[in-house]
Amino acid sequence: MSTEPEILTEEQQKHDLEVIEIQLLTEGIYHHYGFDFRDYSMASLRRRVWKRIYAEGLSTVSGLIEKVLHDPSCMERLLLDLSINTTAMFRDPTFYVAFRDKVVPLLRTYPFVRIWHAGCSTGEEVYSMAILLQEEGLYDRCRIYATDINEAVLQRAKTGIFPIGTMQENTSNYIAAGGKATFSDYYTARYDHAIFRPGLRENVVFAQHNLVTDSSFNVFNVIFCRNVLIYFNNALQERVQQLFLNSMEMFGVLGLGRKESIRFTSVADDYEELDIEEKLYRRVR
Amino acid sequence: MRKCELVVVGCSLGGMRALQSILGALPAGFAVPVAVVQHRYRNSNDALPQFLSRTSRLPVVDVDDKQWIKAGTVYLAPANYHLLVERGQFELSVDDAVAYSRPSVDVLFESAADAYGPSLAAVVLTGANRDGARGVARVKGRGGFVIVQDPKTAEAPSMPEAAIAAARVDRILPLERIGPFLVELCRSQR
Numbered sequence: 001m002s003t004e005p006e007i008l009t010e011e012q013q014k015h016d017l018e019v020i021e022i023q024l025l026t027e028g029i030y031h032h033y034g035f036d037f038r039d040y041s042m043a044s045l046r047r048r049v050w051k052r053i054y055a056e057g058l059s060t061v062s063g064l065i066e067k068v069l070h071d072p073s074c075m076e077r078l079l080l081d082l083s084i085n086t087t088a089m090f091r092d093p094t095f096y097v098a099f100r101d102k103v104v105p106l107l108r109t110y111p112f113v114r115i116w117h118a119g120c121s122t123g124e125e126v127y128s129m130a131i132l133l134q135e136e137g138l139y140d141r142c143r144i145y146a147t148d149i150n151e152a153v154l155q156r157a158k159t160g161i162f163p164i165g166t167m168q169e170n171t172s173n174y175i176a177a178g179g180k181a182t183f184s185d186y187y188t189a190r191y192d193h194a195i196f197r198p199g200l201r202e203n204v205v206f207a208q209h210n211l212v213t214d215s216s217f218n219v220f221n222v223i224f225c226r227n228v229l230i231y232f233n234n235a236l237q238e239r240v241q242q243l244f245l246n247s248m249e250m251f252g253v254l255g256l257g258r259k260e261s262i263r264f265t266s267v268a269d270d271y272e273e274l275d276i277e278e279k280l281y282r283r284v285r
Numbered sequence: 286m287r288k289c290e291l292v293v294v295g296c297s298l299g300g301m302r303a304l305q306s307i308l309g310a311l312p313a314g315f316a317v318p319v320a321v322v323q324h325r326y327r328n329s330n331d332a333l334p335q336f337l338s339r340t341s342r343l344p345v346v347d348v349d350d351k352q353w354i355k356a357g358t359v360y361l362a363p364a365n366y367h368l369l370v371e372r373g374q375f376e377l378s379v380d381d382a383v384a385y386s387r388p389s390v391d392v393l394f395e396s397a398a399d400a401y402g403p404s405l406a407a408v409v410l411t412g413a414n415r416d417g418a419r420g421v422a423r424v425k426g427r428g429g430f431v432i433v434q435d436p437k438t439a440e441a442p443s444m445p446e447a448a449i450a451a452a453r454v455d456r457i458l459p460l461e462r463i464g465p466f467l468v469e470l471c472r473s474q475r
């Protein structure tokens with residue numbers, strides 16, 4: 001195989017230039033519209049930006065910069081592309097098993113428990129945890145704050161209505177998660193929807209909160225932030241971990257997504273591992 | 286292509302056996318990192334890395350978000366996450382399934398092609414779908430090197446066939462020759 005240095009330089013330059021263009025795009029959006037995507041993960045961002053470029057009939061990032069800055073409706077479409085709200089009830093059942101085994105006993109010793117779901121999307125995770133807490137007899141002493149940057153998903157979360165088509169999978173996840181009752185007892189089926197018991201959100205406050213720009217608003221015994229930090233680069237993850245630390249009671253518990261960790265951040269020493277696989281940590285200093 | 290800095294591999298149905306063959310051929314201290322998407326069950330945990338570790342002289346791990354890419358390691362896309370590559374670092378995402386798959390071979394290949402250009406080698410193995418075809422086209426478009434398993438030697442031929450149809454690939458090889466060829470490819474350019 002021959003080496004072709006001219007292709008190398010060209011390709012490398014192309015990539016570096018594109019990174020600059022995407023940075024210009026996020027800078028422009030931040031200054032013009034106030035949405036801050038400047039420290040979101042680059043590969044993921046690039047993928048979704050290109051999706052929008054093609055959908056708009058454009059061919060360069062610079063073309064999108066021009067259009068987004070002058071056409072608010074284009075910004076709205078890009079915003080939808082950049083908003084990844086994938087979630088599921090009892091996603092990663094083993095996480096809930098570990099929570100029952102290792103965190104519930106700790107919470108039993110508290111008269112009052114404050115919980116924060118950061119980046120709760122359409123609420124599936126919140127309802128799942130509410131079910132678990134009810135089954136463990138802890139729900140009545142809990143105050144749950146469920147936040148997301150995206151107002152539209154919060155509106156859906158508040159309704160507690162989910163597509164019936166997902167219930168089969170939810171049921172098997174619920175069982176695998178150590179569920180103690182019958183899953184269908186928690187909802188009423190109506191046409192193609194499952195309406196969850198309103199009691200599950202009695203102690204839940206849904207509110208908009210931006211992890212990038214908003215500050216700490218309370219101190220918690222448990223903070224969940226699952227599959228949100230994967231969309232942030234190292235610098236932003238670091239800032240958000242500081243925010244969580246400032247919002248965490250001593251001996252409070254942090255629950256991250258299965259493949260997220262605090263290993264590479266400066267808060268690593270502030271926590272001990274409760275469950276390394278399930279990414280459950282406990283604040284110790 | 287220039288000096289290979291990253292190898293990406295995509296496989297689906299029949300991939301376990303194919304991966305065992307390829308990883309088994311790589312020597313300890315293989316100088317290039319290897320990133321693999323094997324379609325797997327949503328809640329599958331550590332069984333896959335453990336299984337592959339048994340036949341590989343290299344460490345085989347499920348990727349953690351923002352993990353740094355190091356030579357001589359085999360990285361697997363974790364169950365239920367897309368694996369993406371930025372220079373020197375992995376990213377994970379839970380974006381929608383692509384071609385019904387999460388992880389998706391296309392997502393890994395496209396991001397790796399963008400980040401590594403002509404320093405990338407991509408390998409498409411057995412599978413009963415078309416995942417990887419778009420990715421291969423992007424890898425070629427960015428000057429990378431593409432190896433496809435000879436469909437005749439594949440447990441499920443449609444994935445390699447789709448890759449061959451999608452781009453002018455560099456090599457079509459029977460399974461048992463792919464591992465040794467990678468060793469050759471990564472040695473010849475150092």
Ligand SMILES: C[S@@+](CC[C@H](N)C(=O)[O-])C[C@H]1O[C@@H](n2cnc3c(N)ncnc32)[C@H](O)[C@@H]1O
Pocket residue numbers: 083084085086087088091118119120121122125147148149150153209210211212225226227228231257379
């Ligand atoms: C993939 S979902 C994760 C949902 C849920 N936690 C789970 O693991 O199933 C990511 C959520 O993070 C939210 N998000 C993204 N950026 C955010 C920010 N800066 N502040 C708060 N939430 C954000 C998105 O709106 C989305 O609902």
